[in-house]
Amino acid sequence: MTVSPVAPAAAGSASRDLSRARAALAEARETDDRLIRYSSAHVAALRIAAAVLAVRARPVRPGPRRRVQRNAWVLLAEVAPELGEWATFFAAGAGKRAAAEAGLERAVTEREADDLVRAVDTFYELVESSLRLTHQPVLPTASEPQSVLAQSWMQAS
Numbered sequence: 410m411t412v413s414p415v416a417p418a419a420a421g422s423a424s425r426d427l428s429r430a431r432a433a434l435a436e437a438r439e440t441d442d443r444l445i446r447y448s449s450a451h452v453a454a455l456r457i458a459a460a461v462l463a464v465r466a467r468p469v470r471p472g473p474r475r476r477v478q479r480n481a482w483v484l485l486a487e488v489a490p491e492l493g494e495w496a497t498f499f500a501a502g503a504g505k506r507a508a509a510e511a512g513l514e515r516a517v518t519e520r521e522a523d524d525l526v527r528a529v530d531t532f533y534e535l536v537e538s539s540l541r542l543t544h545q546p547v548l549p550t551a552s553e554p555q556s557v558l559a560q561s562w563m564q565a566s
Contacts, residue, residue, distance in 0.1 A: 419463050419464045420464070422460075422463035423460040423461075423463040423464050423540055424460075426456045426457070426459040426460035426463060427456070427457065427460045427533075427536075427537060427540075429456045430453040430454075430456035430457045430460070430529075430533060431453075431533075433449045433450070433452045433453035433456060434449070434450060434453040434526070434529055434530065434533065436449040437449035437450040437453065437522075437525075437526050437529070438526060443509075443517055443518065443519045443521075443522040444509040444510075444512065444513075444514075444516060444517055444522075445509075446522040446523070446525075446526060447502075447505065447506060447509045447516075447517040447521060447522040447525055448506050448509045448510050450522070450525040450526045450528075450529045451499065451502055451503070451505075451506040451509075451525065451529075452506075453529050453533070454499045454528075454529045454532055455481055455499075457529070457532055457533055457536050458481045458482065458484075458485045458496070458499070459481065460536060460540065461485060461488065461489050461492065461536055461539075461540070462481065462484055462485065462488060464540055465488040465489055466484060466488050480500070482496040482497070482499055482500035482503075483496070483500075491539075492535075492536070495532055495535075498528070499532075502525065505517055505521070
């Protein structure tokens with residue numbers, strides 16, 4: 410199978426989406442609140458799907474024959490059929506995410522939240538390796554001590 414090169418703009422967008430997904434997944438892992446854990450993990454999955462769509466989806470031309478608007482999970486299954494089962498799985502959890510975000514205590518169990526975090530971890534790894542984007546190390550912010558900046562720069566070289 411030949412892999413087409415990813416356009417720089419699409420690669421940048423996908424990298425940003427994956428970075429935002431990592432942040433949402435970190436939030437899910439760090440909280441003790443199962444509702445936030447579930448919601449953050451589901452949002453991470455959406456951001457992972459957005460990364461795939463940034464690379465694989467093609468814009469729809471405006472006009473009278475324009476298709477009806479579809480959600481990210483439907484689009485994901487269309488542009489990446491190999492991720493169709495994942496799309497179905499995460500689409501099924503959208504209602505629970507909405508209930509969790511609304512603060513409904515019975516919306517999600519501890520087990521469901523933990524299981525979703527593990528599923529999103531797996532989904533992330535699968536998508537990251539399938540997109541074959543060049544990983545760029547994240548450099549520390551300017552507010553960190555200069556020695557940390559220098560060490561980070563030397564490690565990245």
